Amino acid sequence: MSDSFKFEIVNPEKIIFSSDVKMVTLPSFEGEMGILKGHVPIITFLRPGIITAEVEVKKFEEFFVQDGIIEYFNDNLVILSASVENVKSLSKEFLDDLNKNIQDELLKKDITDNDRYILNHKLDAIKDIRV
Amino acid sequence: MPSLDDLKKRISSVKSTQKITKAMKMVAAAKLRRAQDSAEKGRPFSEKMNNIILNLSNSITDKENASKFLVGTGKNNVHLCVVITADRGLCGGFNTNICKKAKNYFEQILKEGKTLKIFTVGSKGHDQLKRVYGNKIIEKKNFKGYKKITYKEAEEIGNKIIKLFNESQFDVCKIFYNKFKNVITQIPQAQQIIPIENLKNDEKEKSDNFYEFEPEENEILDNLLPRNISTQIFKAFLENAASEQGSRMTAMDNATRNAGDLVDKLTITYNRSRQASITKELIEIISGAESL
Numbered sequence: 146m147s148d149s150f151k152f153e154i155v156n157p158e159k160i161i162f163s164s165d166v167k168m169v170t171l172p173s174f175e176g177e178m179g180i181l182k183g184h185v186p187i188i189t190f191l192r193p194g195i196i197t198a199e200v201e202v203k204k205f206e207e208f209f210v211q212d213g214i215i216e217y218f219n220d221n222l223v224i225l226s227a228s229v230e231n232v233k234s235l236s237k238e239f240l241d242d243l244n245k246n247i248q249d250e251l252l253k254k255d256i257t258d259n260d261r262y263i264l265n266h267k268l269d270a271i272k273d274i275r276v
Numbered sequence: 277m278p279s280l281d282d283l284k285k286r287i288s289s290v291k292s293t294q295k296i297t298k299a300m301k302m303v304a305a306a307k308l309r310r311a312q313d314s315a316e317k318g319r320p321f322s323e324k325m326n327n328i329i330l331n332l333s334n335s336i337t338d339k340e341n342a343s344k345f346l347v348g349t350g351k352n353n354v355h356l357c358v359v360i361t362a363d364r365g366l367c368g369g370f371n372t373n374i375c376k377k378a379k380n381y382f383e384q385i386l387k388e389g390k391t392l393k394i395f396t397v398g399s400k401g402h403d404q405l406k407r408v409y410g411n412k413i414i415e416k417k418n419f420k421g422y423k424k425i426t427y428k429e430a431e432e433i434g435n436k437i438i439k440l441f442n443e444s445q446f447d448v449c450k451i452f453y454n455k456f457k458n459v460i461t462q463i464p465q466a467q468q469i470i471p472i473e474n475l476k477n478d479e480k481e482k483s484d485n486f487y488e489f490e491p492e493e494n495e496i497l498d499n500l501l502p503r504n505i506s507t508q509i510f511k512a513f514l515e516n517a518a519s520e521q522g523s524r525m526t527a528m529d530n531a532t533r534n535a536g537d538l539v540d541k542l543t544i545t546y547n548r549s550r551q552a553s554i555t556k557e558l559i560e561i562i563s564g565a566e567s568l
Contacts, residue, residue: 155324157427157510159317175490188328189490190499214500216328218487223324227427227503 150182150220152198154208154229161229162206168199169222171215172266182220190214193267195232195274196224207232209270232274240271247271280553283546287539294535300366301528308459308521315456315514322511325504329472332500335486336493343494345501348471349447354391356446357381358437360453360512361401362520363420368527370454370462370520371400377464378452382409393446397433414445425513427506434506441470453512454519460526462519469508472501 152169154162169180172194191213198206213226230239247264250256256264278286336342359378361371378401385392392412396402399418406413417433419425437449449470454462489496 155321157318157321157430157507158314160320173490185488186486187488187490188332188496190496214325214328214496214503216324216331225321225324225328227431227506 170197297531304525311518315518354446356449358451361398367524370523375404430510431506456518459522
């Protein structure tokens with residue numbers, strides 16, 4: 146397995162996911178980013194979206210994140226996030242609630258462009274999960 | 277000399293106290309394992325967060341515009357102290373040790389003529405501090421009725437602190453909590469969270485200017501540092517929870533042992549006075565018979 150690297154998702158309470166993976170696609174703040182082994186060391190933060198990790202060929206794990214920070218160093222990819230869930234474990238109620246909250250937030254007048262950008266991405270991610 | 281009845285009552289009362297302390301010890305031991313477990317599980321997050329911040333702050337070139345959370349406000353006049361204690365007593369010196377540490381620091385600050393503001397988390401700390409420093413306490417919060425303290429609660433407190441900081445209510449922020457070393461040792465800690473200090477040195481440190489950042493370093497720091505405050509507070513919560521249970525376990529173990537000693541002593545006194553009264557009665561009977 147020379148083309149795989151170590152990938153960890155950590156939240157403040159525990160390590161959620163830890164495994165060797167072939168490729169990870171993640172929603173970085175400035176756009177989607179695919180990471181393969183040998184990527185240049187990088188630190189960046191995430192916008193809401195879905196992280197896809199290819200554990201083995203054609204076998205994927207998906208995680209929904211609302212924010213977080215990533216570090217890639219020495220073939221180790223670490224994602225730190227307080228709001229990360231495995232897509233499989235998301236319930237319909239959770240998504241409905243979140244959806245409603247976002248709609249309410251978007252209607253507020255005093256939100257900044259940055260907030261709006263993040264909220265819209267959240268909406269898109271929720272739509273993607275539902276499909 | 278107390279009567280036999282009194283002694284008997286006393287013994288049974290001490291015995292039932294012993295039962296309570298023993299039960300509390302068992303409960304604390306069970307909870308301790310869980311608290312220790314979650315403290316250990318929570319460590320990677322804060323360690324990795326520290327690493328990233330360290331790497332970032334090393335590679336910052338534009339120090340003037342760096343986040344205020346990193347470099348401070350440039351002043352050192354108003355200190356905010358966040359004292360994190362438990363909501364329950366009967367855990368030995370746990371709460372008192374934190375308060376003692378905090379009070380020492382308060383005195384030092386006041387002596388230097390600086391302004392002190394206190395934020396108490398947990399009701400025991402508030403009770404101990406309100407007598408002397410009542411007018412300095414600007415915020416208080418406790419978690420009575422919460423089954424488990426999660427990251428959400430830490431975030432809530434973190435956001436409050438950040439809000440106060442953005443309103444320029446203070447220049448330096450310190451948190452006080454107990455660090456869990458082992459079941460019998462807990463070390464009261466004072467940790468400065470704004471501006472950040474004492475970042476652990478790691479071997480990765482040598483690799484300066486090696487990372488690629490997206491977006492700019494300062495922008496990432498602006499986003500990351502407020503989050504780090506909640507992380508540090510959550511870490512303090514976890515350490516505190518483990519320390520509280522450890523401290524309670526030791527305290528209750530001592531109490532159980534002391535109660536056992538007391539029961540032994542009282543039983544001896546009880547037997548002696550029982551024997552004495554029997555002897556006295558016998559003497560009375562014998563001397564009565566002799567006089568006939």
